[in-house]
Amino acid sequence: MIAIVHPAVIATLDAAASFHSTADARLSPRVEPGLFEVRVSAAQLQRAGQVLQRLVDGALERKLAIASVNRTRSHRAGVGIGADPHFTAIRIVEQRDRVPMTEAEIENWLTYNYYMRDRPPTHRPQANGRLQILLPRRYDRTDEPGWRCVFSDEPGRSLDDKLPDVLSALEKRLAADIQIAQRATR
DSSP: OOOOOOHHHHHHHHHHTTOEEOTTSBEEOOOOTTSOEEEOBGGGHHHHHHHHHHHHHHHHHTTOEEEEEOOOSSSOSEEEEEETTEEEEOEEEEEEEEEEOOHHHHHHHHHHOGGGTTSOOSEEEEEEEEEEEEOOOOOOOOSSSOOOOEEEOOSSSOGGGGHHHHHHHHHHHHHHHHHHHHHHHO
16 A cells, blocks of 8 residues: 655655754754644654654544644644644654763854853753654643643653544644634624
């Protein structure tokens, strides 16, 4: 069976070829409608695309729609999952560790930050290969403690195993959005 890759995943991976790398080795994405926000290292880009494709496939199985979303005050532009007009923007990022800086790195830092020479940094962030799916924060939940918005790779359970949890959270957000919209029209 040939798997069909969603156009938003293809567009994101194609656009990633032009992303520049930041000091922590992660790619700095263009944030625009139609592209997932993917802030991962080049080494993790393929895996991030696979995770996004599995997420999209799971959403379509659950009859959720995939659409471009514009920037709002609660999230950046990108791709969202939900139902018209209630879409939740999806971000995938690679976590970082603090690693000690070498003497050469500190010297290089001092050439650009000479005004802070009395307090040079001792550590720098470095991408570590663990991925996270981030959903926009929400504060409108009253029936439970709060909305879950971070789903991470962990030693005992990978991000792939947490995709049903992500989809469940997206369905709960959609149901709440529909309920809020219905109350607003009364």
